[in-house]
Amino acid sequence: MTQTLIIGAGITGAALAFQLFRRGEDVTLVSTHAQGGLASAASFGWLNASYFLNHSHYHLRHAGMAAHRRLTEALPGLPTTWQGCLWYEATGDAQEETAADLLALGYKVERLIRSQIVDRLPALGPVPDTALFFPEEGVADPAILARALITASGAAVVRATVQSVTEKKGRATGVLTDLGPLPADRVILATGTGTPELLEPLGFTLPMLQRPGLMIATNALPPICPVVLATPDQEVRQDAKGHLIAPASAGHQGDHAETLGSFPVVVNATLTRLRALFPGHDIHFAHQAMALRPVPGDGLPVVGQGPLKGLWIAVMHSGATLAPVAAELLAEEITGGPESPLLADFRPARFQ
Numbered sequence: 612m613t614q615t616l617i618i619g620a621g622i623t624g625a626a627l628a629f630q631l632f633r634r635g636e637d638v639t640l641v642s643t644h645a646q647g648g649l650a651s652a653a654s655f656g657w658l659n660a661s662y663f664l665n666h667s668h669y670h671l672r673h674a675g676m677a678a679h680r681r682l683t684e685a686l687p688g689l690p691t692t693w694q695g696c697l698w699y700e701a702t703g704d705a706q707e708e709t710a711a712d713l714l715a716l717g718y719k720v721e722r723l724i725r726s727q728i729v730d731r732l733p734a735l736g737p738v739p740d741t742a743l744f745f746p747e748e749g750v751a752d753p754a755i756l757a758r759a760l761i762t763a764s765g766a767a768v769v770r771a772t773v774q775s776v777t778e779k780k781g782r783a784t785g786v787l788t789d790l791g792p793l794p795a796d797r798v799i800l801a802t803g804t805g806t807p808e809l810l811e812p813l814g815f816t817l818p819m820l821q822r823p824g825l826m827i828a829t830n831a832l833p834p835i836c837p838v839v840l841a842t843p844d845q846e847v848r849q850d851a852k853g854h855l856i857a858p859a860s861a862g863h864q865g866d867h868a869e870t871l872g873s874f875p876v877v878v879n880a881t882l883t884r885l886r887a888l889f890p891g892h893d894i895h896f897a898h899q900a901m902a903l904r905p906v907p908g909d910g911l912p913v914v915g916q917g918p919l920k921g922l923w924i925a926v927m928h929s930g931a932t933l934a935p936v937a938a939e940l941l942a943e944e945i946t947g948g949p950e951s952p953l954l955a956d957f958r959p960a961r962f963q
Contacts, residue, residue, distance in 0.1 A: 615945075616641055616786060616795040617766075618773050618809075621648025622930045624801035625757035625764070626938035632764035634946050639767045641786065641793065646761050646768060647754035650803050653826050653900035654931045655846065655858050657839050659696060659748040661713060664910055667956040669716055671912065671933060674953055676747060678935035682756075686763055689756060690851065693749035696839040697723070697732060699742040700846075710743055719747050734835035736890040739842075748839060750848055753931045769793070773802075776809055776922060783921040797921040797945065803905035806913075806926050815918040817926070817962055818908030821869040825859035826900045827881050835889050845884040854897060855889075857881055871901075904928050908962070914941055915958040924959045 615631060617624045620642035628638045642648070658679055660672035683689050701709055710720050721744040728735070728742050761768065771788035776798055778784055785794040800806050807817045831853035839848045847857040859877045871877055878896055886894050905926050907913045912927035914937050925941055927933050940951040 613637065613796045614794070615639070615797050615799065616793060617799045617801055618642070618786065619648065619801035619803065619805075620644065620646045620757065620761065620768060621651035621801065621803065622654075622753035622757045622760075622934040623803075623925050623927065623937065624648070624799070625760040626934040627799055627801060627925060627942060628764040628766040629760040630938045630942035631945070632766065634942060636946065638764060639769060639793070639795075640761065641769045641771055641773055641788065643770070643772045647757045648803070649902040650824070650905055651753035651757050651930060653824050653902035653904075654753045654929070655826060655848070655856065656750050656752050656931050657696070657748065657846070657848070657929075658691075658751055658932050659745065659839075660718060660932070661696065661698065661709075661745050661748065665956075666716070667953075668911060671936065671953050671957070673716075673718070675932040675934075675936040676749070678939055679749070679751060679932075682760075682935055686759060689751075689759060691749060691751040691756070693747070694838050695744055695746040696748040696841060697728065697742055697744050698841040699739045700841050700843055702739065702741070702843070706741060706743060713745075718745070720745060731838065732836070732840070734889050734892070735840075736888055744838075750839060751931060752850075753934070773809065775812060776800075776919070778813070778919050778922075781919060783917075783919045797923065799923040799925060799941075799945070800917065801925045803926060804903045806905075806924065810918065810924075813918045813922075815959070815963065817913065817924075817959070820906040820908060820910070822904040822906045822928070823869070823871050824902055824904045825871055825874075825877060827857050827859055827878060828897045828899065829855040829857075829882070829885065829894050830897050832889075832892055832894065835892060840888070842888065845881070845888060847885060847888065855885055855894065857885055905930070912937060912957045913959050913962075914954050915944070915960070917959055918963075927957075
C-alpha cells in the first residue's frame with residue numbers, strides 16, 4: 612500500500628486525508644500544531660463564491676460550496692450551516708453590477724429593498740436602501756471541520772516539525788523532522804505560509820503575500836444576526852452560542868493590509884463598528900484568533916504536482932471554501948485519475 616505523508620493538519624490537510632482514506636490510501640498527517648491548524652482556527656468560515664478574482668476562481672469556489680454539502684451528507688452532524696449572506700459592501704451602480712455579473716454566471720441572487728432587509732435583519736441599525744441576498748452561502752468552522760475529517764479518516768497524526776523534504780533521483784522519499792526522518796511514497800504540502808521554506812531547497816520559489824488575519828469574537832448575545840452580513844465597513848456572523856464573529860478588517864477577503872496595527876486599537880475599532888450595526892446591545896470583546904493567511908502571490912490557489920515526482924502542493928486562501936473541493940480533485944489525481952479542468956489555472960508550475 613502506498614504511504615502518503617500530508618504535512619499540515621488544518622482544513623486542507625484534513626480534507627486531503629479524508630479523501631485519500633476514502634480511496635483506500637494509507638495516510639499520516641504531520642503537523643507542528645494541534646489538529647485544526649493555525650490559519651483554519653482564525654478563519655471567518657464564510658462559504659461563498661460571490662467573491663472571486665476571475666471566472667476560473669469563481670467556478671472552483673462554487674464547486675467548493677457543493678463539496679461542502681457532500682461532506683455534510685457523508686458526515687452527519689457537522690456544524691456547517693447555510694443561512695445565506697446579506698451583502699451591501701457595494702452600493703448603487705456597483706451593487707447592480709455585482710448582481711448582474713453573478714447572475715450571468717448562474718449564481719443565485721435576490722435583490723432586496725429596505726423593507727425586505729428590515730424583515731430579514733430587524734436588529735440592524737443603519738438599514739441600507741438596497742442589498743443583495745445570496746441564499747446559497749453558508750458558514751463552517753474550518754478548525755472543527757478539520758478535526759472531524761481527521762477523525763473520520765483514521766489517519767495517524769504525528770506532532771513534529773518538518774525541516775525538509777527528502778528526495779532521491781528527482782522523487783520525494785519523505786520528510787526530515789525534528790524527531791527524525793519519516794519515509795513515504797508521496798508527500799503533500801498543505802503547509803500554508805510555511806510552504807515556500809520547504810520548496811526553496813528544491814529550487815522552487817512560491818511567492819506568498821503577507822496577509823495577517825485577526826478574528827474577533829464578542830460576548831454571547833441574543834439572536835441578532837441570522838445571516839452572514841457583509842457591509843462596507845464590516846463583515847460579521849453570529850455563531851451557535853451567540854457570539855458575533857468579525858474580521859478586524861473590512862472586506863477581509865480582498866484585504867491588502869500587510870500589518871494589523873496596535874491590537875487594542877484594532878479591537879476597539881471593530882467593536883465600535885459592531886455597536887453601530889447593532890445599536891442597543893451590550894457588545895464587548897470576548898476572545899480572538901490570529902494567524903497569517905496563506906495567500907499565494909497572485910491571490911489564487913496553488914494545487915497540483917510539485918517540483919519532484921511524488922510531491923504535491925495544496926496551498927490556498929480561502930481554505931474554508933476551497934479545501935473540500937481541492938481535496939476531492941487532488942486526491943483523484945494523486946491516485947491515478949485524470950487531471951481536473953477545474954484546477955488547470957491553479958497549478959504550481961505557473962510560478963516556475
